[in-house]
Amino acid sequence: MRMKTKLIHGGVDGDPHTGAVNVPIYQVSTYKQEAVGKHKGYEYSRTGNPTRHAVEEYIADVEGGVRGFAFASGMAALSTIVSMYNTGDHFVVGDDVYGGTYRVLTKVFNRFGVDVTFVDTSKAEVVREAIGPKTKAVILESPSNPLLKVTDIAAVAEVTKEKGILLIVDNTFMTPYWQNPLQLGADIVFHSATKYLGGHSDVVAGLVAVKDAELGEQLHFVQNSIGAVLGPQDSYYLLRGMKTLGVRMEEHEANARRIAQWLSERSDIVSVYYPGLENHPGHDVAAKQARGFGGMISFDVGSRERAEQVLSRTKIFTLAESLGAVESLISVPAQMTHASIPAERRAELGITDGLVRISVGIEDVEDLIEELERALA
Ligand SMILES: *Cc1c(COP(=O)(O)O)cnc(C)c1O
Numbered sequence: 412m413r414m415k416t417k418l419i420h421g422g423v424d425g426d427p428h429t430g431a432v433n434v435p436i437y438q439v440s441t442y443k444q445e446a447v448g449k450h451k452g453y454e455y456s457r458t459g460n461p462t463r464h465a466v467e468e469y470i471a472d473v474e475g476g477v478r479g480f481a482f483a484s485g486m487a488a489l490s491t492i493v494s495m496y497n498t499g500d501h502f503v504v505g506d507d508v509y510g511g512t513y514r515v516l517t518k519v520f521n522r523f524g525v526d527v528t529f530v531d532t533s534k535a536e537v538v539r540e541a542i543g544p545k546t547k548a549v550i551l552e553s554p555s556n557p558l559l560k561v562t563d564i565a566a567v568a569e570v571t572k573e574k575g576i577l578l579i580v581d582n583t584f585m586t587p588y589w590q591n592p593l594q595l596g597a598d599i600v601f602h603s604a605t606k607y608l609g610g611h612s613d614v615v616a617g618l619v620a621v622k623d624a625e626l627g628e629q630l631h632f633v634q635n636s637i638g639a640v641l642g643p644q645d646s647y648y649l650l651r652g653m654k655t656l657g658v659r660m661e662e663h664e665a666n667a668r669r670i671a672q673w674l675s676e677r678s679d680i681v682s683v684y685y686p687g688l689e690n691h692p693g694h695d696v697a698a699k700q701a702r703g704f705g706g707m708i709s710f711d712v713g714s715r716e717r718a719e720q721v722l723s724r725t726k727i728f729t730l731a732e733s734l735g736a737v738e739s740l741i742s743v744p745a746q747m748t749h750a751s752i753p754a755e756r757r758a759e760l761g762i763t764d765g766l767v768r769i770s771v772g773i774e775d776v777e778d779l780i781e782e783l784e785r786a787l788a
Contacts, residue, residue: 475622
C-alpha cells in the first residue's frame with residue numbers, strides 16, 4: 412500500500428463488531444469478564460482501549476513499526492520513553508530540540524539522575540564523540556526547531572548501531588507522510604500529534620512507534636504503569652485528523668515552498684531557514700531522506716522591534732504557539748516556544764530576537780503572501 416492509501420486504510424480498518432467504516436469512540440473505562448482473566452482483550456482502559464488501540468495500530472502502520480502507543484501529549488510520550496531508563500543513564504540530545512524536551516530533560520529527569528549532553532546532531536562524528544560508556548540513546552529532531560537544521564538520520568543510526576545504543580527521533584515536523592525514521596535506522600519514533608497529525612488545533616496528543624517487539628513490550632509496561640494515555644475521544648479526533656494528512660501535507664508544502672522562495676528574494680530579510688531552499692545547508696540530506704520539506708519556515712527580520720511589527724500586522728497568520736494545523740500560525744521563538752531556553756544559550760544557537768517562525772497553513776497562498784508583504788512594509 413502506498414502512503415496515501417495507508418493513511419485511509421491503515422491500522423484497524425473500520426469496526427469489526429458493527430461494520431462501521433471508522434472506529435467509534437469506545438467511551439469506557441472497564442470491560443466485563445466472563446470469568447477471572449477471561450475477556451475479549453480489554454480489561455481496563457489505561458491498559459488498552461479499542462479507540463486508542465486503533466490509533467496505536469495506525470501510527471505503527473504508517474511509520475513502518477511493529478507497535479504503536481498513544482499518549483496524552485507529545486511530552487507525555489517522551490517522558491514515558493525516558494522512564495524506561497535508570498539513574499546514571501546518559502542521553503546525547505540535539506542542541507536545538509523543542510523547548511519542552513530541553514526542559515523536561517534538564518529540570519525534571521535530571522532530578523532522577525538521568526544525564527544529558529546537547530550536541531549538534533547534524534554532525535554524526537560529533538554525536539559519536541559525545542557517546543560514553545553510560546550513554547543509552549541519542550534523541551534528535553530533523554529538521555529541528557526553529558532553525559530547521561537537518562540531521563542525516565541514517566548516518567547517526569550507523570553510529571548508534573555500532574555503539575549498541577538506541578536512536579530516538581522526534582518526527583513531529585516531517586510527519587510519517589514525508590519521512591519514516593524507523594526505515595532510516597531509528598529504533599523509536601515519536602510525535603507531538605498535537606501538530607500536523609491532529610492537524611486542526613483541537614487535540615493535544617503524543618504518538619510513538621517502535622521497530623522491535625521486545626522494546627514495544629517494555630514501552631507498554633511503562634505506558635500502563637505511568638498511565639499518561641490518550642483518552643478515547645481524543646484518539647478518535649486524531650484518527651479523523653490523520654486520514655487527511657496526505658492532502659494537507661501536500662498543500663502545506665506547496666504554500667511553504669512559494670513563501671520561502673518569495674522571502675529569500677527580499678533584500679530586507681536577514682536569512683530564511685527552509686530545507687526546501689537549495690542554499691539551505693541541509694537541503695541535500697533532506698532531499699535524500701525525506702519525500703518532502705514540510706510546512707515550517709523561520710526567517711530573521713533583523714530586530715525584535717521589526718519582529719513585533721510583523722506580528723502586530725498579521726491577521727490570517729494567527730499569533731500563537733504550536734504549529735501544523737490548517738490555519739497559518741506565526742510566532743517569535745525567542746519569546747515564546749524557546750523562552751524556557753536561557754538567553755545565552757539561545758544566542759549560541761542562533762535563535763535571535765528577530766527570528767520569526769511561521770507554520771504555513773493551507774489557505775490560499777496569494778492571501779498569505781499579500782499579508783506578509785503588508786506586514787514587512
Ligand atoms: C509541540 C512539540 C512537542 C511537545 O508536544 P506536546 O504535544 O505539546 O506535548 C515535542 N516536539 C516537538 C518538535 C514539538 O513541536
